[in-house]
Amino acid sequence: MLTAQQQDGTQICTLHYSREQLRTRRTEQFYCRDCQAAVTLKIGRKNIPHFAHKSVHCHQFSSERESPTHLAGKAALYSFFQQHCHDVQLEMYIQQIAQRPDVLIDQTYAIEFQCSTIPLSFIEQRTDGYISANYIPIWILHAKHTALGWNVLSLTQFEQYFFQDAHAYPYLLLFQPEQQMFYYYTSCIQVSKTKFLCYVQQIPLQAQTFPFYTPAAIPLAIYLETIDTQRQHRERYLEHSRRFNTQGVHHRILRLAYDHFGGVAYTPFYIGVYIPNAFCFNMHPFDWQLLFVVWRKLHRHAHYDEFQQWSQLAMFTPIQYQVLEQYEQILQTPNLASLSYEQLFTYIHCEIVAQ
Template identity: 35%
Template structure:
């Protein structure tokens, strides 16, 4: 069943369910008005319960707007609150605007140049990309907002992020973040400073802001403080130790790439130097644990093999072959850090100081 918040009347006027009318007023309108779907023109039923948000629904099963997701009360509530958020900022917000050229219905159109998608359920990545491409064809900028069923703990932590959630990342002035919205508290959340760990695991910062204090264009997350980055390092060190233990207890250590690399570099497999397994932004183009691809980079450098040569060898596992240029950039950045750290630390430069300075410099370089 597809639930919607906007319909057309017999006079071809749009009628919005934005909370302006009481349930009693809506029941009276239902008796004397007929409503139709703006997309497929089929008759709609106005549903007015005591618990759920009033909404429209198709009277019969229909293949209307194949891109629409089944609505939940959370989704309906979120769209209404986002509509009010933009309206209160004196922006022209259109709720559930149907675009016949691409057969898509945007949750919100803002100032006729921004398509807001409030996504509460899992969506195939290909479908997400297809919707975004459709908006871009219409010269609309797509903005995906993840709907939350519960509030998030704030601070630096290990996050479980699904593939489609990563695809929702926004890039504003080379600052990547996922924007989320929790309707029950009318509050926005951010997942930012995301460092890839493995599979669906990332380390990042979660921060929230009340809708009444949010701005538009949306606020951009700040750089991590040194204390916050130190927490990121701590989580990466724990993940690294877990990986090392799994390799040490590997029944076939002879075939273990980790063990072979440690042997080549003459390193103690159980006690690696701190400069292996460092968090770097953008490393998701490499689908291996940080400690493993960084050992490969170091081993190649010690043998006089260039970064391009290492990538061309196929020994590194890339998330996608087309991301080879990104992998080259990331590995080059790491080797600069590796050469600095392998010499040890001076009295004035600790491991934290060096790695945090590297993080800040690279981020500022990207933002120029």
């Protein structure tokens, strides 16, 4: 951590002093502002000077030791917000919810720079805590993929949790403290369970604004350029499923594809297409869409809850119901089977994505 309490109760922040000034204070006693345990002032050659508990953890929190990346990112973000906001507090403990955001802004925004993967239940708990105390939580991830332009990126379920919506395309806000650069993974189009076709943009720290820049929607012409990539990933997945199946006739997806279409190679091209927020199913788009198409074929007038029971998927969330409604809208497209890829994707973009 970058802040601590002195013996007389005043606070000290390492960012306000040079290394030389801090070295002269090494013999002083410093304490954690939250649990009051003694902390050590660390002044290395590479890492930002900071305080560390003499024990492994803060008695008030169950958080891990901070990495050099997290310390550097927190310091850079604190400096950034000081230039754009009035009331900026670093590592301020919120007694009401027993939480300490990295940066607190104008008593309104709680900023968290997340560098490591931790249980989502912990993220949800902290998010709910901020909201209950009338703070707006903003989570910023550490940028790992920095190649600009279109990229197919593997994003874990943990990373997908932080998707934000912009014109029906999810995006991620990330920061790279070593480069002093914000990154955006924008227009994220799901092509497998964990892979997304993303357009990677960067904004230098000094050029960023607050509230943060929101990515613009990609135009139809750009969206249509992704058709080949989406189709290739779909075909690759189907080939992999067919060749490396170890369950034989007990593989439900392959069995349904064979019984109703003669095999996965003959399934309609509208099974496995991009639907906004479909990553919420945490499975390949082809799998849940095949289940839905077959179920609709067998139960034309049944409710989505019956689909949930028939498909043996987990109980649906509101966003999953919305995704199912959007996909059913696609299935009701006139002359669907005779459309070309370009015609179908144009319909999806104009009637669903751009709405």
